[in-house]
Amino acid sequence: MTVAGREGKAGRGPLRAFRRGPDGGRRRGRLLAGLGLVTAGLLALHRFVPNTPGRLGSLLESFLFWLGPFTALLLLCAAVRRARAALLVLLVPAVAWAVAFVPLLLPAPSPGARELAVVQHNVADDNTDPAGTARALADSGADLIALQELVDPALAVYRRELAPRYPYHSVRGTVGLWSRHPLGATRALDIKPGGVTEPWQRALRAEVRTPYGEVAAYVVHLPSVRLGPGGLASARRDESAALLGGVLAADPSDRIVLAGDLNGTVDDRGLAPLTSRLAAPERGLALSYPAALPLARIDQVLARGAHVPAARTLPATGSDHLPVLVRVSLHGPARP
Structure with missing residues (x-):
């Protein structure tokens, strides 16, 4: 009774997402981490994406900015799932996006001469x-x-x-x-x-x-x-x-x-x-x-x-x- 009770409480605890078996939180965490790695690769290495067929490289580069909001969505999903490993992995595309685009979001300098x-x-x-x-x-x-x-x-x-x-x-x-x-x-x-x-x-x-x-x-x-x-x-x-x-x-x-x-x-x-x-x-x-x-x-x-x-x-x-x-x-x- 006591052991079972403790196990029941553990099942409702913060690690619950990781105790759902092969189709539970661990698999979803691996999926999120995998998507994060792919996103990081696209952000950092987009120049290496071939332009044929269909000019895929240009297509990716046309909407490169939107990989940032996509990464934010992945981070939110990882936080909800309490997938700590995925959260850590997703910091990689978040940093890559920030390096590329955060400067554009900073306040503009005051107008100068000339x-x-x-x-x-x-x-x-x-x-x-x-x-x-x-x-x-x-x-x-x-x-x-x-x-x-x-x-x-x-x-x-x-x-x-x-x-x-x-x-x-x-x-x-x-x-x-x-x-x-x-x-x-x-x-x-x-x-x-x-x-x-x-x-x-x-x-x-x-x-x-x-x-x-x-x-x-x-x-x-x-x-x-x-x-x-x-x-x-x-x-x-x-x-x-x-x-x-x-x-x-x-x-x-x-x-x-x-x-x-x-x-x-x-x-x-x-x-x-x-x-x-x-x-x-x-x-x-x-x-x-x-x-x-x-x-x-x-x-x-x-x-x-x-x-x-x-x-x-x-x-x-x-x-x-x-x-x-x-x-x-x-x-x-x-x-x-």
Whole structure:
């Protein structure tokens, strides 16, 4: 009676989850630990995940941030199950995620001297309120506004609404740049991937004469990607990014600011021709797409000869993207 009673109490104690036999808490603890190790491996070694078939590597890197919430869910399950070994193992992916993403969550530094505020926004060709979108962007107080999917008749609305505060602008195809500061030479860029036969003009370069010297500003819209049964269809985007990377490599400018809908995150290896040459924001997640439930920042502002202290999103407009406001701090002496 006494022994049985003690055993009964032990069965109701804190180790109960480990006394359920082969199908009980121990097995669930091993499963959680296994998932934790896989998650840690994906976070730390994602560059080694092959991109074929289906560009699995790029797909993983597009949503790498969300392995953090997944790890938090695993930790919660391990805590509920009182699986102490699994809790210890799950600290590994938690630390790996923290190293990669916690810096983005830290408070942004105060604005400093010699900074430009840049808004990047894909306004959407089916935007039903271009006037309201333009006014919202102008109210941001940005120095530069880069827009994609500019189509008639909405283009005339953007020109009209932005002109009072942004007297300088240039449009090439479906991309455009509005500026508070004078623009110099502007030209279209050919980054059209092979196989595209229809008219396709989605990149420009403009010289911006800022108070801190001349800046080469790029506005681009890389081809869209699609997720389907065969994986991530990003071949055209990757080809276009490689073409643009070649243009950047040949650009002699000391200072470059690139704003665009790149249809990819800065972790995505498909954008390596750009991200290997340009600095990304140091603070701020600024998840921009889709606007209704943002999962990734595919609207980017990157820079060379400068660093990018912070990025944040602005309130939703009539687009399926959120606008992104990015601070760019220019280095070096101003040009005469």
